[in-house]
Amino acid sequence: MSTSRTKDKYNIAVIPGDGIGKEVxxxxxxxLDELDIDFDYVYGEAGDECxxxxxxxxxxxxxxxxxxxDACLFGAAGESAADVIVKIRQxxxxxxxxxxxxxxxxxxxxxxxxDFMIVRENTEGLYIANQEKLxxxxxxxxxxxxxxxxxxxxxxxxDYARDNNKSKVTAVHKANVLKKSDGLFKKIxxxxxxxYPEIETEDFYVxxxxxxxxxxxxxxxxxxxxxxxxxxxxxxGAGLVGGLGLIPSANIGKDGALFEPVHGSAxxxxxxxxxxxxxxxxxxxMMLRYIGENDAADKFDAAILKVLDEGKTLTSDLGGSAxxxxxxxxxxxxx
Ligand code: ATP
Numbered sequence: 001m002s003t004s005r006t007k008d009k010y011n012i013a014v015i016p017g018d019g020i021g022k023e024v025x026x027x028x029x030x031x032l033d034e035l036d037i038d039f040d041y042v043y044g045e046a047g048d049e050c051x052x053x054x055x056x057x058x059x060x061x062x063x064x065x066x067x068x069x070d071a072c073l074f075g076a077a078g079e080s081a082a083d084v085i086v087k088i089r090q091x092x093x094x095x096x097x098x099x100x101x102x103x104x105x106x107x108x109x110x111x112x113x114x115d116f117m118i119v120r121e122n123t124e125g126l127y128i129a130n131q132e133k134l135x136x137x138x139x140x141x142x143x144x145x146x147x148x149x150x151x152x153x154x155x156x157x158x159d160y161a162r163d164n165n166k167s168k169v170t171a172v173h174k175a176n177v178l179k180k181s182d183g184l185f186k187k188i189x190x191x192x193x194x195x196y197p198e199i200e201t202e203d204f205y206v207x208x209x210x211x212x213x214x215x216x217x218x219x220x221x222x223x224x225x226x227x228x229x230x231x232x233x234x235x236x237g238a239g240l241v242g243g244l245g246l247i248p249s250a251n252i253g254k255d256g257a258l259f260e261p262v263h264g265s266a267x268x269x270x271x272x273x274x275x276x277x278x279x280x281x282x283x284x285x286m287m288l289r290y291i292g293e294n295d296a297a298d299k300f301d302a303a304i305l306k307v308l309d310e311g312k313t314l315t316s317d318l319g320g321s322a323x324x325x326x327x328x329x330x331x332x333x334x335x
Pocket of ligand 1: 020024076077078079244245262263264265266267268269274275276277279315317
């Protein structure tokens with residue numbers, strides 16, 4: 001995921017969005033401001049509130065802000081999430097969805113030694129806009145697998161493994177039933193693997209993988225898979241390591257990248273100042289690595305780890321009573 005790009009100043013699109021998106025974004029920016037990197041933040045609006053105010057949940061100006069930025073930080077969108085985030089991914093051709101699944105101390109993680117990355121194809125498979133239709137008998141959904149998109153995501157997964165000192169990539173599919181489409185995915189996986197002789201490979205059926213994630217999650221380093229399977233397995237991964245307040249994600253394309261927590265706007269706790277900001281912060285750390293600021297990313301990561309390790313300043317989802325901004329302050333003190 002890391003590029004070697006380093007600049008004197010970075011133009012960052014900041015879209016706080018709805019509900020706790022605003023709160024976790026404010027907390028995250030307050031830590032980024034302590035990192036001695038020159039960020040030029042350009043704020044944009046998107047989501048339910050924006051829709052009520054402007055008539056559209058994703059105004060053209062917001063898309064332009066994202067297009068012109070080096071990277072985008074996104075908080076959360078409520079009911080309009082599909083119209084906002086799916087549209088941004090499509091417009092910006094963000095083909096790779098990255099979900100790191102990592103256990104941290106003092107969380108509800110089922111294991112304390114899980115650390116793998118799910119690389120999910122983001123543009124095709126079963127989730128293609130306007131490809132579902134009602135028929136006389138019921139409904140039909142199309143699943144599209146193209147050589148170009150699958151080769152692109154598989155190469156991305158191998159490059160990620162190589163650049164991040166991972167020794168193995170696992171392809172996940174259902175080629176025994178979906179013989180043509182997933183048969184092709186599997187074939188491309190092993191063809192591309194020949195370009196990465198130093199990286200070990202294996203492939204599993206998706207149903208078996210769902211079980212292995214529970215029985216032996218330590219086996220995985222990088223998983224590459226198609227759109228629907230990646231969506232499901234990444235939520236299973238979130239459950240493995242203790243829930244939504246801790247899971248970041250990245251959407252990467254050739255011309256842009258967006259970093260967002262996996263959780264939504266959490267209307268049940270919005271405005272109370274008690275949202276866990278760590279998923280948003282870990283998303284910002286993925287952004288730092290993407291723009292090539294690895295030292296700052298390591299520093300930020302270590303400061304979060306220290307707060308979790310100490311277990312004194314935790315939000316209520318992790319059994320504590322600290323506020324969002326108190327967690328941010330504790331992290332800043334550890335930088
Ligand atoms: P949306 O409609 O925006 O998706 P939601 O409530 O359906 O909102 P999430 O926002 O993902 O979905 O929240 C699911 C549950 O997890 C809620 O009970 C919420 O309070 C909790 N939750 C989500 N994110 C956090 C967080 N960062 N800190 C604490 N609790 C969280």
